[in-house]
Amino acid sequence: MQELQIPNGYFQLWNMYLIEQGLDFYTLEFLAPYRDDLKHVLQLPIDTQSPFSFFYSILQLTREQLDCPQLTIEMAKRIRPEHFGVLGYMATRSNSVAEALQYIVRFSRLVIDGADAIPLQMYQQGNEIWLSWQFLDEKYALLHEMTMAAMVHLAKQIFPDQPQLLNIQMAHRPQMAQYHYQKFYGCEVLFDQPxxxxxxxxxxxxxxxxxxxxxxxxxxxxxAEEAIALKPHYESVLQQIHTAVAEYLRLHAVAPKIDQIADELHVSTRTLQRQLQQLESSFKAVLESERMKRCEQLLQHNTSLTEIAMRLGYSDQSALARAYKAYSGQTLLQRKQQLKDQSEP
Incomplete structure (x- = not known):
């Protein structure tokens, strides 16, 4: 499965922030192991893409070493259309907000791409317009924050009257003090959303x-159409099934049945079973994998083992413990202590 790819424009924004602070990445000791790779990426065309994992490492180090938890927002304030490549220019030259959003939904892969990329959806609920996408994994929290802030700041440059943001919804926990979000967005920002x-x-x-x-x-x-045509086609059926199960566990706090996931994916139960068989997997394997991922997330939130067992559809804490040991090779208590040690300074 190909790793998530993000715009090289994001690296350029990161470097712009450093330069404006009077810093040179090549002289920063904490970036010594990454200097050559950073030099290479910063020389690439701004509209090409690089691995997210590399960007994440650089971003985390910079936030910590420069004591700037609000780094994603500071970077987003420097956004220009070229940092989003051709899609940035399309949004800028669109006739209206509606047209710009349609292009964003259609060509989002030109900004963030890979097997883990989640399609955007735009729909209307009463007097509200929603541009939304599913939660995938907490490890992408900073990427979501960077992208959301950059899109809002670019919109301010394109539309002088500015679209009326009613609220911003994030599926992860706050990554910085909440006043940073309120000050930047100027509207309610909600966290731990579906x-x-x-x-x-x-x-x-x-x-x-x-x-x-x-x-x-x-x-x-x-x-844009020519660039999309050159993008690889991902065998994403299995990922879609995993995502649907993960979403169900998050939203309903109970293990789904296969027919419920089939309904979510708009296929018959028989078709879903056949697809899984062709992919050399099973619904039981997918469910167990997503249960364990969700278990890890809940452990990080200090949720009690009894409550985790209940939310994941196990009969009791002992059944959860056996499943976790079989899946990971370590006990729940060992993992809980591990997470506690990692969170302590």
């Missing part, structure tokens, strides 16, 4: 861009 989402007023869709350019849009659209 999905990631921008929620805005329906009237925002008709807002016009001061930079709209229909002629240039045709050229950009052709370029």
């Amino acid at each position: 999905r990631y989402a921008y929620v805005m007023g329906v009237d925002s869709l008709t807002m016009k861009s001061v930079l709209a350019d229909p002629s240039l849009m045709q050229l950009l659209l052709k370029q």
Whole structure:
């Protein structure tokens, strides 16, 4: 499975932040092991992509060593269209908010791509417009924060009146003091939500861009379509099943049945069983894998073992402990102590 790829523009934003602080990454001791790789990435075209894991390592180190937990927001304040590549220019040259959002949904792979990339959805609920996507894994929290903040800040440059943000929803826990979020977004920011989402007023869709350019849009659209056509096709059926089971565990705090997941994926139970068989897997294997991942997340939240067992559909704590030992090779108590030691300074 190909690793998630993120825009090289994000590395450029990171470097811009350092330069504006009077810092040179090549002289920072904590970045010594990464200097050559950073030099290479920063020389690549801004609209190409690099592995997320590398970006995550650099981002975490910089946040910690420079004592800047709000780094993602500081980087987002420096966003320009080119940092999102052709999609950034398409959003800038769109005629309206509605058109820009349609292109973002359609061509999001040009910004973030890989087998773990989650498709965006746009839909209306009453007088609200939702641009949302599913939770995948807490390890992508900083990436979601970076992308969400960058999109909002770029929108402020494109639409002078600014789309009316009703709230921002994040599926993970806060990564910095909450006042940083409130100050940046200027609206309510909710955490530990079922999905990631921008929620805005329906009237925002008709807002016009001061930079709209229909002629240039045709050229950009052709370029985007050609770039998407060159993207690899991922065998994502198994990942979709895993994601649906993970979402069900998070939202309902109970283990799903196979027919419930089939309904979520809009296929018959028989079709889902056949797909899993063709992929040399089974619903039992998928469910057990996602239960254990969810168990890890709940352990990190200091949830009691009894409650974890209940949320994951085990008969009792002992049944959970046996399943975890069989899956990971260590006991729940050992893992809980491990997590406790890691969280202590």
